[in-house]
Amino acid sequence: MTVHPRLTAAPPKGTAAARRARPLAAARRANPLAMAAALAWLVVVGVPLYYLVAVSLRTREDYLTAGPLSAPTSPTLENYSTVLGGGFGRYLLNTTIVTAASVALVLVLALPAAYAIVRGSGPLLRAGFSLLLLGLAIPAQAVIVPVYLIITRLHLYDSLAGIVLPTAAFLLPMAVLVLTTTLRDIPEELYEAMAIDGGGAVRVLRALVLPLSRPGLVTVGIYVAVNAWNGFLFPLVLTQSEDRRVLTMGLWSLQGQYTSNVPALMAAMTLSVLPVFAFYLIGRRRLVGGLTAGFGK
Template sequence: MTPFPTIAALARRTNPLAALAALAWLVVVGLPLYYLVAVSLRTREDYLTAGPLAPPSSPTLENYATVLDSGFGRYLLNTVIVSAASVALVLLLALPAAYAIVRGTGRPLRAGFSLLLLGLAIPAQAVIVPVYLIITRLRLYDSLTGIILPTVAFLLPMAVLVLTSTLRDIPEDLYEAMAIDGGGPVRALRTLVIPLSRPGLVTVGVYVAVNAWNGFLFPLVLTQSQDRRVLTMGLWSLQGQFTSNVPALMAAMTLSVLPVFVFYVIGRRRLVGGLTAGFGK
């Protein structure tokens, strides 16, 4: 039987600086979340009379009902459409591109990969005017498609980079075994690459979903009607509508953050695995 460690042994294993850093990080992350949820469950009178960090004396869901009656459902649906379409398009384009880069040997592929990576150095703010002109010429202004296409274009370089690193972890022996069995590149992509690259696919999916969900610049410049607003634009308009109703505004922010938080918690392990894949080689 393994003896229990003594207090002295536990003290030697303990890192006080790391523990303090973890505690400080917990406070930095947890305090805003507590404030967000606690205030959203309070009435306006309770918020004005009690302290900002005081727990709600009589929790209520009235603020959430008020937000949902203010068009929040439309903003949420538009954001879900934009995020889901962006994730689907990025995965559909990035995985074959990464597969061609990893398995290909021609100079055009390497040159194309280098050119694609230049997109990481170009901020969207620097090219928003050309993007606006392209979207208007394509007659996609004030549409969800006009938001989706630029979002996919600017998230694609990072997605290809992550998937390229993931695919390099697949052993060469597996490709050779697939070739001996008569499998071509398409079959290898379908039966070998896709199953073994799931951590990278989850990483890209979470990355694209979070960025598309929180996107503000493209919806601001490329849309104008209320029916095409996403959550970021909706929160901006609700901020003016609920200027004096802070609990209702916190309820809107809680509803907008909750789906992304749940999505991240579900895929966080594969997210870390996909981000570190291939970089140890």
Template sequence: MKRRPNYPAGAGSLVWLFLVGLPLYVMLGATVQSRSDYAQNGPLSFPDHFTLDNYTGAFGEGFGRYLLNTVIVTACVIAIVLLLVPPLAFAIVRSRSRLTSGVFRLFLLGLAIPAQAVIVPMFYLISKAGLYDNLIGVILPTAAFCLPISALILSGTMRDISPELFEAMAIDGAQPRQIFFRLVLPLSKGGLSTIVVFSALQAWNGFLFPLVLTQSESTKLITLGLYNFQTEHGINIPGLLAAVVLSMMPVLLVYLFARRALVQGLMGVGGK
């Protein structure tokens, strides 16, 4: 049978491409214009003179320090998640006790608690612990809110591992620790990549915890550092958008390299 072209689908694709491409064009075009040219020509104009002063000026506003702080927070959150979640997910999948099942259900209650609902007691606890205006005070609550969904994703991935593989290793005399390191972790790369990307996004884009739990310039993260482009005389839109582009590049690169494993990990949520 001869296939006829689907014109409505093609038209819809063009509309979707326009809706997605226009904001990207406006953002990237503004970053290579001077502030005066942007104010004079408008956001939709094509740059007459290309300049990279907005990108270099972002580092002059302290972007490098904010970037380093954000990298530290993100790396520590990922480390905490990778240290705690895989053994927890393995215990959830392999244990048949009611205690483990109850703990898992209690653990998942964290999915129903928004950060906004506990920010006041969180501020009190962090202050009493002497961690206010410290990166550790941002790392710990951020990692805590990443744990429930990460455990759910990774336990779903581990449930997809064939039970016959566990039985074969147990017959060969393998201990639970050996099964965990030699079987479960290598076959859970998709789920591990998923929780790494998810935790990195939560830490990198976090705003509420850095806003409430930090104060000084030395502990600012990228999400708060963007406020430096807003002054009493107006907003430096080209400089702000250049900082936004710089801030999203690391996460975009992580996603590009881990997208296949990320999709596979999300497909395994919930188990068979």
């Protein structure tokens, strides 16, 4: 049996038949299993976030009388003022300093290292790159005692610099790996054109590599910022005074201070995660794209 071509052709755009066929085509493309998994993931992530924000807007009496997931009957910002008046600002400032310094240090070191790896050659350079990548396989917990001894010998114990240096050191291998894949995507013709114009290594790095590697730099910056912001091990081991506490250590101390005041504790946690959400919302596409750059080749 022969089917006429007009019977199988798609209806013209803008017609009623095309508008009726559009939902049917979307329904055929829908994946029920993927939709169910996405819905389950939304519940897993959304319920804790709802609990975090809703409880932070409730009074202690409302939290104790009503259910934990009930909406606040009379929202209040009293818990936020209580937390901000209890030393939370110092923790936030210390964390901001540690995060900004870690990001700056990693970017300054990772970009020249990646450029040397991509454009250089020789067994010593390859051995150095392999040794650097070995840092990806070594967890910080395994070498925390040597790190503690080094920091104390450098007289950096109980200082923000003592947190920044090991944090940047353990995040540097991933940063170099991401930037290496980014620089390998730069066409060879551009390097040759710069060489014909008499550009040296420093000029090529400044005029060519730096502008074209901005997506990778943004990716590395977000990756380092999130990890430095949430760091707990190095502040726990390498600091002891209250003036040097970061947010993670501050939340740990607030957990004991506000044991019976759960809404105040949730307000502190909400304030601590807001910058992380900002990092994610600003650069989520660049973060995923930068981490997967070059792996499809």
